[in-house]
Amino acid sequence: MTYETGDSIFEAYGIGGSIPFYTKIMDRIIIGSNSIESIEIDVGVLPKEHKGLLGLDVLKQQNFIIDLKRLELHK
Template sequence: MNLQFDGELLTVSITVIYRRSLLHIDNVIIDTGSSHTILTPDVLEKIGVIYENGDPVYEAYGIGGSAPFYTKVMDEIRIGPYVLTNHKIDVGILPKHHNGLLGLDILMHNGFMIDFQQLILKSHHFSLMKKKNSF
């Protein structure tokens, strides 16, 4: 999976599927300092992801202070050829021009490695690879 580097941040494009609706999301930051993957509500609203009663809510803390987030389960998260099913993500406001953070919950727990020379993201966890469903 190819990464983009703008001189400051590494970003990747991902695809999420929620309740059979597919959304391609560009400009997701590779964030090894974030324990959770976070996507912005502005982007996810396009496929019907909204806060619903009973969704887990918590406060996250970072360099810029704290912010509220809620948790949703995506049917699929596709990162290049890698497909994760029924994976939790956090939904919350991020700085402008960034649609999300790809955190350690996905990167580390699924064996992703960053090749800085070739600017690619790869994993040797072949169990993650499967044919992509067509929606």
Template sequence: MNIFFDGQLLTTTIYVTYKGLTIQIDDVIVDTGSSHTIISPDVLEEIGVTYENGDPIYEAYGIGGTVPFYTKIIDEIRIGDFIAKNIEIDVGELPKYHNGLLGLDILKEYKFVLDLEQLEMYAKQSF
């Protein structure tokens, strides 16, 4: 799948399915510095992803300080031809103009390869 470089960041498009509803999420940062994949709650509300009693809550630490997140199991995440089912993602606030971070929990687990010359990304392993 294609990745995009805006002069500062690499971004891509992902598709998230939850309880049978799917949403296309653009402007997701390909973030090898993030240990977890994080999606904005504003985006996921469109398909019914909201905090529910029992969802784990924790604080993430980064350059900008700490931010609370909750964890959710979603039906499916699709990135190009790659599909992972019943996958855990974090839901939390992100900087303006970006809808998510694609982190190492997915990039490393599924052995994604980033071709920065061709601006392409693909998973070496499919499940």
């Protein structure tokens, strides 16, 4: 996924400073057996070992349940 002219750019702030990110609308993302259509996501820089982060905004919107004892995600 790459930045394209016209993508909105924002800046996130935290303890370590700030980092730019942009937003994209994805046709579809699949989480396990769940498919989410036309969803806006934030794209930023992550460490190499990360494939991506699933935000609480997506989890809440889709009514996912996080089982922290088993480290599982349910719907």
